[in-house]
Structures are given as C-alpha cells and as structure tokens.
Amino acid sequence: MEKIDPRLRILCSFTYSILVALEKNIEIFKYYLILPVVLVFFISDFKKFFKSFISVNIFIFLCWLFLPFSIGGKVLFNFLKFKVTYQGIRYAFLITIKANLIFITNFVLIFSTHPIRVIHALHHLYLPKKLVNIFFLSTRYIPVIENEKNRLQKAMRVRCFVPKNDIHTYRTIGNLLGLIILKSYERSERIYKAMILRSFSGIFWTYYHFKWSKKDTIICLSVIIYFVWIIYLKIK
Amino acid sequence: MDNISENQIIELKDINVSYPGTGIVLNNLSLVIYKGDRIGIKGANGSGKTTLLYTIVGLIKVEKGEIKIFGKKMEKESDFVEVRKKIGFLFQDSDDQLFSPTVEEDIAFGPLNLRLSRENVEERVNKTIKLLGIEKLKHRFSHTLSYGEKRVVAIATILSMEPEIYLLDEPTTGLDEKISKKIEKFLIENDLTYCIASHDLSFIKKVCNKIYILEKGKLYPF
Amino acid sequence: MDNISENQIIELKDINVSYPGTGIVLNNLSLVIYKGDRIGIKGANGSGKTTLLYTIVGLIKVEKGEIKIFGKKMEKESDFVEVRKKIGFLFQDSDDQLFSPTVEEDIAFGPLNLRLSRENVEERVNKTIKLLGIEKLKHRFSHTLSYGEKRVVAIATILSMEPEIYLLDEPTTGLDEKISKKIEKFLIENDLTYCIASHDLSFIKKVCNKIYILEKGKLYPF
Amino acid sequence: MHISEGVLSGKVLGVGALITIGGTFIGIKNLKFEDYPKVSLLTSAFFVASLIHIPIGPTSTHLVLNGLCGIILGWKSFPCILLALFLQAILFQFGGLTSLGTNTANMAIPAVISYYLFRPFLKKNYFITGFLSGFFSISLSCLSVFLSLYFTGSFFKNFGKAIFFAHLPIAFIEGIITGFILSFLSKTKKEILEG
Numbered sequence: 001m002e003k004i005d006p007r008l009r010i011l012c013s014f015t016y017s018i019l020v021a022l023e024k025n026i027e028i029f030k031y032y033l034i035l036p037v038v039l040v041f042f043i044s045d046f047k048k049f050f051k052s053f054i055s056v057n058i059f060i061f062l063c064w065l066f067l068p069f070s071i072g073g074k075v076l077f078n079f080l081k082f083k084v085t086y087q088g089i090r091y092a093f094l095i096t097i098k099a100n101l102i103f104i105t106n107f108v109l110i111f112s113t114h115p116i117r118v119i120h121a122l123h124h125l126y127l128p129k130k131l132v133n134i135f136f137l138s139t140r141y142i143p144v145i146e147n148e149k150n151r152l153q154k155a156m157r158v159r160c161f162v163p164k165n166d167i168h169t170y171r172t173i174g175n176l177l178g179l180i181i182l183k184s185y186e187r188s189e190r191i192y193k194a195m196i197l198r199s200f201s202g203i204f205w206t207y208y209h210f211k212w213s214k215k216d217t218i219i220c221l222s223v224i225i226y227f228v229w230i231i232y233l234k235i236k
Numbered sequence: 237m238d239n240i241s242e243n244q245i246i247e248l249k250d251i252n253v254s255y256p257g258t259g260i261v262l263n264n265l266s267l268v269i270y271k272g273d274r275i276g277i278k279g280a281n282g283s284g285k286t287t288l289l290y291t292i293v294g295l296i297k298v299e300k301g302e303i304k305i306f307g308k309k310m311e312k313e314s315d316f317v318e319v320r321k322k323i324g325f326l327f328q329d330s331d332d333q334l335f336s337p338t339v340e341e342d343i344a345f346g347p348l349n350l351r352l353s354r355e356n357v358e359e360r361v362n363k364t365i366k367l368l369g370i371e372k373l374k375h376r377f378s379h380t381l382s383y384g385e386k387r388v389v390a391i392a393t394i395l396s397m398e399p400e401i402y403l404l405d406e407p408t409t410g411l412d413e414k415i416s417k418k419i420e421k422f423l424i425e426n427d428l429t430y431c432i433a434s435h436d437l438s439f440i441k442k443v444c445n446k447i448y449i450l451e452k453g454k455l456y457p458f
Numbered sequence: 459m460d461n462i463s464e465n466q467i468i469e470l471k472d473i474n475v476s477y478p479g480t481g482i483v484l485n486n487l488s489l490v491i492y493k494g495d496r497i498g499i500k501g502a503n504g505s506g507k508t509t510l511l512y513t514i515v516g517l518i519k520v521e522k523g524e525i526k527i528f529g530k531k532m533e534k535e536s537d538f539v540e541v542r543k544k545i546g547f548l549f550q551d552s553d554d555q556l557f558s559p560t561v562e563e564d565i566a567f568g569p570l571n572l573r574l575s576r577e578n579v580e581e582r583v584n585k586t587i588k589l590l591g592i593e594k595l596k597h598r599f600s601h602t603l604s605y606g607e608k609r610v611v612a613i614a615t616i617l618s619m620e621p622e623i624y625l626l627d628e629p630t631t632g633l634d635e636k637i638s639k640k641i642e643k644f645l646i647e648n649d650l651t652y653c654i655a656s657h658d659l660s661f662i663k664k665v666c667n668k669i670y671i672l673e674k675g676k677l678y679p680f
Numbered sequence: 681m682h683i684s685e686g687v688l689s690g691k692v693l694g695v696g697a698l699i700t701i702g703g704t705f706i707g708i709k710n711l712k713f714e715d716y717p718k719v720s721l722l723t724s725a726f727f728v729a730s731l732i733h734i735p736i737g738p739t740s741t742h743l744v745l746n747g748l749c750g751i752i753l754g755w756k757s758f759p760c761i762l763l764a765l766f767l768q769a770i771l772f773q774f775g776g777l778t779s780l781g782t783n784t785a786n787m788a789i790p791a792v793i794s795y796y797l798f799r800p801f802l803k804k805n806y807f808i809t810g811f812l813s814g815f816f817s818i819s820l821s822c823l824s825v826f827l828s829l830y831f832t833g834s835f836f837k838n839f840g841k842a843i844f845f846a847h848l849p850i851a852f853i854e855g856i857i858t859g860f861i862l863s864f865l866s867k868t869k870k871e872i873l874e875g
C-alpha cells in the first residue's frame with residue numbers, strides 16, 4: 001500500500017467517503033462494498049485495526065441506544081415502555097454500515113501513512129501554503145511536547161503526586177497545562193530565532209518527493225471507472 | 237544476613253530494558269545499593285544512564301528481572317507510588333522538574349504532596365533555599381531563570397523532600413564552580429545515600445565511593 | 459588601520475541590555491572579535507553569557523551602544539538578516555534547533571536555505587555526519603535522541619552551514635569525552651573564528667586563545 | 681463530542697464544511713511568517729493537552745480547552761482545531777474525515793465567540809473569566825452538536841439531549857481547569873494572553 005502514491009490514495013479515499021456519506025439508498029450498498037472488501041486484504045496491523053474499529057463504533061453504539069426507539073413507523077416489538085420500529089433499526093443499521101465502510105477505506109488508504117507524509121501529500125493537492133506550514137511544524141513538535149508532557153508527569157509522579165478528585169489536583173493539572181502552553185510559546189520564540197539564524201525565509205524545503213508510477217496510473221483509471229459506475233447506478 | 241537486607245535500599249536483578257526502535261538498552265543488569273552508598277555511574281552518551289535511573293523509580297517498565305526497593309518487590313505502579321516518597325530524583329533536564337509558577341512553590345510541591353503541615357512545608361522550603369544560597373531566586377518565576385539557575389532550583393526541589401536516597405542525573409551539568417562546590421559540599425558533608433549518573437569523572441571521584449561504568453547495557457566496576 | 463577594520467568581524471561598543479523584572483544584565487560591555495580569534499567566555503550561572511550571544515546576532519535589542527558586524531553597523535532587523543548567514547549559532551537547548559523530522563533533514567535545513575544545489579547540500583550533510591561520526595543517527599527522528607545525541611546533532615546543523623564565525627553556547631554540556639574530544643579536535647585543527655560561552659574551563663583553555671570572564675555585566679580578561 | 685462518519689446528513693456536512701473553510705481562511709489570512717512557529721506550537725500544545733486524563737468522579741475524561749484556545753488564538757482557533765481534529769481522526773479514529781468540517785465548526789465557533797465575549801474581561805479576574813469561558817464553550821459546543829444531529833433528523837432529539845446533559849459535569853471541570861490555566865499564565869507570562 002505504501003508503494004501507491006499518497007496523493008492518489010487520499011483522493012480516492014476522499015471521493016469514496018463523500019459518496020458513501022451522502023448515500024441514502026440502502027440497496028446500493030452492495031456495490032459500495034467492493035472497494036473496502038478489496039482493501040481488507042491490505043490490512044497489516046490487525047491490533048491497531050481492532051482498536052480503531054472500537055473507537056469508531058463507540059459513537060455508533062450510542063446511536064443504537066437511542067435510534068431504534070426514536071423513529072416512528074412499523075412497530076417490531078416493545079422493549080420495556082419503548083416501541084422498537086423497523087424504520088429505527090433500519091436507520092441505525094444504515095449509519096453503522098456507512099461509518100464502517102468509510103472507516104475501512106480510510107484506515108487502509110490514509111491512516112497507515114505517517115501524518116507528516118499525509119500533510120505533505122495534501123500540500124501537493126493544493127492545500128493553502130500557510131495551512132500546510134502550520135500543519136507541518138505542529139505535527140513535528142507534537143512528539144516533542146508530548147515527551148515534555150510525559151517527563152513533567154513523570155517528575156510529578158516521582159514527587160508523589162497522585163491525581164484525585166480535589167482542588168489540589170485540578171490546580172496542579174491547570175499548572176501543568178499552563179506550563180505546557182507557556183513552554184510551547186517560549187519554545188516557538190526560540191525556534192523562530194533558530195530558524196532565522198539558519199537563514200529561513202518562509203519556505204520549507206522538502207527532501208522527500210513523491211513519484212507517480214505506471215502502476216499508479218492503472219489504479220487511478222480503475223478507481224475512476226468504479227466511481228463513475230456507482231454514480232451511474234445511483235442516478236438510474 | 238537479616239541486617240544486610242535491611243540496609244539494602246535498592247536491588248536490581250538481571251533486568252532488561254529496551255525501547256521500540258532503539259533496541260535493548262539495559263541487558264541483564266544488576267545493581268545493589270546499600271544504605272550509605274555513594275555510587276557514581278559513568279557512561280558514554282546514549283549508554284543508558286538515564287534509562288537506568290528511570291527504571292529504578294518505575295518510570296520505565298522492565299521486560300525481565302526483578303526490582304526490590306526497601307526490601308519490597310516492585311510489581312505494579314502502586315508499589316512504586318509508595319516508595320517514591322523516599323526517593324529524590326533529579327532529572328537530567330531541569331525544565332522537566334519545574335512546573336509551578338514560582339521557585340518557592342516548586343520547592344514546596346513535593347512536601348505538599350507528602351501531606352506535611354503548612355509550617356513544616358514552609359520550614360523545609362526556607363531551609364533548602366538557605367542551604368543552596370538561592371534566596372535571591374525565591375520569588376522568581378521558574379521559567380525566566382538561566383540554565384544553571386534552573387539546575388540549582390531543580391536540586392532544591394528534591395532536597396526539600398528529604399528523601400532517603402538520591403538519584404541524580406548529571407547534577408553538575410552546566411553549573412559554575414561556586415554552585416558545583418556547594419553541591420559537592422552538601423553531598424560530602426551529610427550522611428546521605430545516593431546514586432549519581434554523570435560524565436564528570438572528577439566530580440564523581442570527589443563525591444562517590446563506588447564507581448561503575450555503564451557499557452553495552454551492563455555495569456562494570458571502575 | 460584599514461586592515462584592522464577589515465579583519466574585525468564583530469564589534470560591540472558600550473552596550474547595555476536588561477530584562478524586565480531581572481534588571482540590567484550587560485552593562486557598558488565592549489568586545490571586539492577579529493578574524494581568527496578563538497574567544498572563550500566564562501561566567502557564573504546567570505551572568506549573562508547567553509544574553510551576550512543573543513545580542514550579537516540581534517535576537518535581543520540593546521538599550522544603548524553600538525554593534526558592528528563585518529564592519530557594518532547593525533541598526534534594524536534587516537541588517538542582522540544579512541549577516542546571520544555567516545554566523546553559526548549553537549543554542550544552549552538543542553531541541554530548539556532541531557525542527558525537521560529526521561536528523562538528516564535537520565542538517566540539510568541550513569544549506570537548503572542558503573540556496574545551495576542539491577548535490578552540494580548532500581555533500582555537506584554527509585561530510586558533517588562523517589566529521590562528527592554520527593552515521594548511526596542519520597535517519598533517526600530527532601525527538602527520540604538522547605540528550606547528548608541531540609547536542610551533537612545540533613552542532614552538526616551549524617557545521618553544515620560552514621559559517622565564518624561560530625557562536626557556541628555551552629557546546630560540550632552533557633557530552634561524553636569521545637564526542638567532546640572530536641569537537642575539540644575540529645575546533646583546533648581548522649582555521650576558524652569562534653566565540654564560546656562555557657563553564658568548562660579546561661575545555662576553553664584547550665580551544666581558545668583569548669579568555670574573558672563575564673562578571674557584573676562586564677568582560678574582564680582572564 | 682466527535683460525531684462519527686456516516687451519521688450526519690449531506691446538508692449538515694456541507695454547512696459545517698463551509699463554515700470551517702471560511703473560518704480557517706479568516707484564521708490564516710493575516711498570518712505572517714513569524715507567526716508560524718507560535719501558532720504551530722500552540723496547536724501542538726492544545727493537541728497534547730487534550731491527551732491528559734482528568735479524574736472526574738469515578739472515571740476520567742479528556743479536556744477540549746476550546747474556550748482557552750479561543751481566548752489565546754481568536755480566529756486562528758479554526759486552523760488550530762481543524763488540525764487537532766484531523767490528527768485525532770487519522771491517528772485515533774475519533775470523529776472522522778467527512779465529518780471533520782462539522783466537528784471543527786462545532787468546537788471552533790464557541791472558541792471564536794469566547795474570544796469576543798471573554799477576552800475583554802480577562803484583566804478583571806483571570807480565574808473567573810477562565811471558568812466562564814471554559815464552561816460556556818463546552819456547553820455551546822454540546823448545543824452545536826445537538827443542533828447538527830437535530831438538523832440531520834428530528835428523531836436524534838433524545839440522543840442529542842443525552843449528549844448535552846452528559847457533558848455538563850465535564851463543562852464544569854473544564855471551566856475550573858481553564859481558570860487555573862489562565863491564572864497560571866497571568867502570573868508567568870501575560871503576553872500570551874494579551875499579545
């Protein structure tokens with residue numbers, strides 16, 4: 001999967017997600033199934049997949065707690081005082097399918113790539129330059145600040161801080177967060193200094209370049225045909 | 237026999253530690269620290285000194301091996317929570333250790349977590365400040381201090397906890413002689429137990445009675 | 459006369475610098491650096507060494523006094539922008555200097571900004587890496603390096619710019635002898651101009667031919 | 681608070697995306713090159729801050745801090761929150777990419793309102809202003825989430841209400857902590873709040 005140009009993967013995933021998100025007709029979903037079913041074979045990290053699968057479906061699960069009772073229509077059965085309707089179940093089911101199809105596609109096509117490379121690809125897809133620069137720098141410094149946060153929390157732990165439900169805890173966490181913001185702010189000033197000292201003039205030069213291969217062209221064409229076919233089915 | 241294990245503060249037995257990506261850092265390492273020991277650990281950059289000290293206080297999980305502190309086997313986080321009260325840990329990067337607005341509050345943080353009374357905390361703070369001669373810094377904001385000033389304050393924050401054992405990661409890095417000497421004097425003149433990780437051999441030689449070299453994940457006597 | 463001013467790289471004349479809250483840090487300080495000078499500045503913690511180096515490259519505004527670099531009077535930010543290309547500045551905190559994803563990209567950052575050709579940049583990167591013997595770190599992510607490893611990489615990022623003058627803030631802090639020696643050798647064996655702020659007197663004595671003490675905001679010959 | 685993929689209707693997704701695009705555009709319009717490190721590092725800081733667990737009753741929660749973000753960054757909260765949610769979507773699968781626009785709008789609109797509403801009062805009392813802005817922003821975000829769902833289908837009403845009330849205690853904690861953060865910053869570095 002890593003060998004396919006990230007730009008192509010992002011565009012493909014994005015088009016697919018929008019098509020699915022806007023789809024209301026439950027009959028057509030058997031055609032939407034094709035892409036994710038192919039992609040499932042490319043999942044390499046199953047542990048991560050299942051973890052992600054759960055975090056996607058928490059919200060969906062909450063929907064299931066409410067939706068079946070909330071939509072009027074043909075009553076299937078009564079659960080306690082509530083009427084479970086066919087329409088309710090059907091709607092919850094639709095949401096579940098949509099969310100998971102989009103998730104599988106995105107997981108394989110985008111989430112497996114390092115965020116910095118994803119942003120790099122978005123840069124080539126004409127995301128505004130200023131936005132890219134901010135995305136690039138903050139993605140770079142998140143691990144640094146996260147390490148800083150972890151070390152600060154470690155230092156708190158070795159000085160016997162144990163979080164509880166009390167005002168000392170909230171104040172300490174407030175101080176910690178304040179400090180993280182303060183340090184980031186001051187670090188940003190030093191980084192700015194360090195950048196201008198190394199002749200930075202507003203352009204981030206990149207070492208890494210994408211290469212569009214013949215394989216990419218073939219995949220690109222087949223994906224386009226697939227999408228056109230689905231749209232055709234939809235209109236019909 | 238009984239006496240020995242009573243005096244035994246820290247015992248690491250055949251521990252292995254590794255980082256994802258970096259591979260194994262501590263390899264079947266063993267170390268015993270007795271009460272009154274003044275241990276110095278020297279080692280090249282990246283040899284794992286910091287990792288070793290982290291492991292002792294449970295900030296990094298061991299893959300293999302056994303850690304005993306004050307005779308108690310450490311197994312889960314809550315075991316460590318208990319013993320950390322008696323351990324003073326100086327981080328290599330002082331910035332990590334200073335998280336309160338002012339120097340004074342930072343020095344008070346540890347004692348406050350030990351649930352000491354207010355007067356007691358105040359007394360300890362003032363005592364520590366006097367010991368290191370940093371009266372001038374008391375009301376300064378920690379983040380405006382110079383590098384070396386931060387180092388001294390970081391040391392102050394652990395002295396105020398009056399721990400039974402000190403684990404010091406490069407205590408004299410970036411300090412001038414005047415302050416180095418003060419710390420040296422403090423270490424030598426008091427009846428302490430400590431384990432220092434440092435490059436500064438001349439400093440280690442002055443304040444330690446047992447020196448080890450950390451190399452290829454193991455400790456060798458110097 | 460003409461010749462002297464041509465060889466004069468940096469000249470500070472009666473400068474005053476102060477911080478709000480801390481008060482005056484540099485007080486009527488003067489300093490001249492000629493081509494080929496190897497200057498060492500020693501001073502207690504908080505004496506203002508870092509501040510002095512910041513002032514030279516225009517990162518802190520002076521309240522009074524004159525700064526001349528390469529014979530040109532520095533008056534506004536744009537004056538400094540030009541001369542910074544020829545100055546290699548090592549920050550006391552390495553993390554501030556490492557803002558690219560990997561070590562390799564970080565070392566390439568300066569040369570790329572100087573608009574060198576791709577091959578030229580690559581050559582410089584590899585040369586620097588070889589000089590400091592950090593081949594193993596080349597593809598590592600900067601944020602996973604140990605303290606000392608970061609220090610070496612930070613030094614590498616400025617060596618790769620091949621500046622005319624180096625301003626180094628505590629270059630050997632936290633480094634082991636092997637790397638310290640390498641840097642020492644590099645400084646001694648090449649025909650460089652530099653100004654080092656450090657506590658490490660023995661290091662300064664080895665690599666510098668003019669040593670100053672910074673005290674009460676002024677420089678005194680050692 | 682993050683609405684998943686596939687839940688919202690096309691209309692709601694579209695409006696959310698438009699608001700986010702507009703807000704982000706305003707946010708970056710006046711950005712100069714010397715602002716890059718500042719905005720970027722604050723964005724990283726907010727992202728990292730949202731990873732910290734806060735004990736609340738027997739469980740724990742994560743902070744959103746959009747009120748604080750608004751007070752410090754103003755309109756720049758849009759790019760900041762956009763990136764944070766983007767990363768949360770691609771790293772942890774919270775929320776989603778199609779709902780990114782709506783989710784961003786739900787959190788960034790209260791942030792911007794909080795900027796205009798509370799920043800002028802900052803100097804009066806940092807803690808109280810912080811508390812109000814934290815409490816207000818989370819509540820408003822929940823209301824906004826409720827509306828996003830409600831406009832997708834009125835049958836989401838009960839679900840939306842449940843989300844709203846479940847977040848009230850969280851809004852309270854968020855307020856307290858925002859208050860402490862602001863009083864910390866007011867003591868140590870006022871220019872972050874005033875610059």
Ligand SMILES: Nc1ncnc2c1ncn2[C@@H]1O[C@H](COP(=O)(O)OP(=O)(O)OP(=O)(O)O)[C@@H](O)[C@H]1O
Binds near residue numbers: 279602
């Ligand atoms: N979080 C981490 N992830 C991956 N590797 C790490 C991490 N922290 C440290 N390492 C690696 O583990 C090794 C030991 O690191 P450690 O910080 O313990 O060294 P050290 O002896 O303290 O070095 P120094 O003298 O430079 O402080 C180094 O090679 C380092 O790159």
Ligand SMILES: Nc1ncnc2c1ncn2[C@@H]1O[C@H](COP(=O)(O)OP(=O)(O)OP(=O)(O)O)[C@@H](O)[C@H]1O
Binds near residue numbers: 381550
């Ligand atoms: N941003 C700041 N705001 C206020 N005071 C500051 C600031 N930065 C430094 N100072 C103060 O200015 C003085 C000089 O600081 P500086 O960092 O230049 O010292 P230094 O000689 O580099 O010390 P060290 O050896 O510890 O690095 C110190 O007293 C310090 O507390």
Ligand SMILES: [Mg+2]
Binds near residue numbers: 285287405604605
């Ligand atoms: Mg270390």
Ligand SMILES: [Mg+2]
Binds near residue numbers: 382507508
């Ligand atoms: Mg300094």
